[in-house]
Amino acid sequence: MSTTDRTHDLVVWGATGVAGRLVAEHLTDRYTPAQLSLALGGRDERRLEKLASTLTSSQSGWEEIPIEVGDATDPDSLHALADRTEVVCTTVGPYTRYGTPLVEACLATGTDYCDLTGEVTWVREMIDRYHEEAVDAGVRIVHSCGFDSIPADLATLLVQSFAREEFGASCDLVRLYLEDGRGGVSGGTASSIVDVFRAASTDPIARQTLRNPYSLAPRGERDGVDPGAQTLPTMDPLRAVWTAPSPMAVVNERVVRRSNALLDYPWGREFECTEVVPVGGGPGGLVGASAITAGLGLATAAMAVGPIREGVRRFVFPDPGEGPTREQIETGYFTLRALGRGTAIDGPFVVEGRISADRDPGYGATAIMLGEAAMCLVREEVDSPLEGGILTPASGIGEPLADRLRHAGLVVEVGEWDGHRA
Template identity: 40%
Template sequence: MSATPREFDIVLYGATGFVGKLTAEYLARAGGDTRIALAGRSTERLLAVRQTLAEPARSWPIVAADAGSPSTLDEMAARTQVVITTVGPYSRYGLPLVAACAAAGTDYADLTGEPMFMRNSIDLYHKQAADTGARIVHACGFDSVPSDLSVYALHRAATDDGAGELLATDFVVRSFAGGLSGGTIASMLEVLSTMSNDPDARRQLADPYTLSTDRGAEPELGPQPDLPWRRGRRIAPELAGLWTTGFMMASTNTRVVRRSNGLLDWAYGRRFRYSESMSVGSSIVAPLASAAFSGFGNVMTLLGGRYFRFLPRGLIERVVPKPGTGPSAATRDRGYYRVETYTTTASGARYVARMEQDGDPGYKATSVLLGECGLALALDRDKLSDLHGVLTPAAAMGEALLARFPVAGVSLRTERLAG
């Protein structure tokens, strides 16, 4: 980053959106004396959001910035150490801000779940960001912090024990309550549209190493399907009796985790295989539910990849949650997630990482994770990695986030298993 002093520690861009407001509320509680500003297109709406916050956030400065006016993004990026952005779909609105931050040497954190946006960000701005000292960190919410940090924590535990590199590693959503945000669904529709209209994007998204730092250096480990369906005991003995199916955000999360491995010079190992699933229970219908969900997901991927343009997108957009909307506070508070990630190392040791957090995953929990990523980038610079460029949460700030999680109400524990 530039040595020139910055006016702000953090600028929250998109503060008038639904998740943007939740992130502002979290930063108002957790930010302490951090110098924070709220940014977006409408000064009037930003002032209205600011009035809902607790003191001293009601005196936070307001910054007018618009994705349609790159010069305003340049000015915003030059004024702050870190930009947090909730403005998506990112493939439509995100690259001008990435460009501004890369040019200014400003750190950046977003909520994208769009692999092709991340790929374009890497191709266009990784080198420039590395040269200016910027950290461009994608996927800083429920997509993909639990996935990325769970594997990072397992790597740390195995390294501390001298247990060797990670081999088969499986992330399992054991239970959750809540839904996908309107912004996440808008991003998913954008991904399907891109796949439908761009054969090269379909080819890249079929590659498990879409986000690789060096595709030629990646190991060829055979198929790594995004939507597997399996008995739980095939993942770990502790899951005997359960059935699992593919997790809906696996196509994004798995590629982020694999990029972390590459960015960290393949510290997890050259034979590291990673998958994501969710439990569908142990009832008599669980095997059918497992197969049906994975089958439906694979059909939707096929439709998205080739035929999405023929589907009534307007109708779909009318019935799904709109960007900027979300559930009531009571519903958000009732939400939660509990995930477990199992791994076996080269020495035969087995470990599990258990991560859990209260709050609707797509809204309340995500706003906490995004806020903590922004605070880590701004305040914990001595704990950040030496890497710069287009990064992942684990590669940029794994140690800082692990230290921050307990105070933020995020539990992440690792355990060495018997057998």
């Protein structure tokens, strides 16, 4: 554990990468040095100094931003970095390759941690190796604090909290609808996707993680009634529209189920969660849902084949360090809607939640979500019975994150569903 005074409130690790730079820009734009002691971390001192100079010249009030130089493969440098800060916010992926030493450093120094990983196989590894150690150390390791999986996880939490408060009962089913969106992809995200498929092709535990809907639940609790992700075009039971499988369901659904388990099943052990893409009604909706389903199936099958996967990585995906343009980030958007169905003493009810943003979901919006999740940890704005562990946004931070996201410009709403939206 740390025996030193903490120099920083927060270090953005990987600050010169596409996502890390956006997080640093958001934090320095929204907060002042009097509100946040911030440092920029990475392995390239020259690039860090250049970024610090750019931020101090463009953001009012920031006259100096310290830098922390380290190496994701050097445990000693990571330990020293973690020992000097209260919270580490990391964007350095693929986490399967570069994430574990930093988690270990944070556990050793008693430093809270958040990231934006969607690498469900790596999260499963961190749970199995370090959850109990993090509980004992009182360290919050909060994974998936970006587009994977704050909208899905937080929207579910808000819907369930509203249902319990207004109707005295939890929702037995939550349907998550990825309604619309536009955004780009970076080389780092592409590498993470490739690493997940590569792990599944060689590691039986990774394959089991992707097959089992409860694979992120605590040990001994990795089964249940939920059948898992939708695989075929389906007429939605709540909205009467055709839906297709969501490409993000493999991560988001498992994160939501882990939240329920970590919070000691406030939504019940028979709770079901499914994320889908709504398309529309009638024959046209069926055709559209079928096309999305077929495209996703072909992409998944192709990525499971080694030579095709490596070819896509080399010739289709962006190179490491490349990402969407500033215009693409600022003109992107997304909306995720959650409908929760339950039954109270007075009869059935449906609750609606919505989280949306007017910028690229994977970068512009993710930078806000990750940055505000980190601020919740820095300020200890946490509504959770859990003081440590390998946690999710809903179980590790909770509803205070919704307040910060609203104040940062995202739309975060919850209420009783009027049943009129198609």
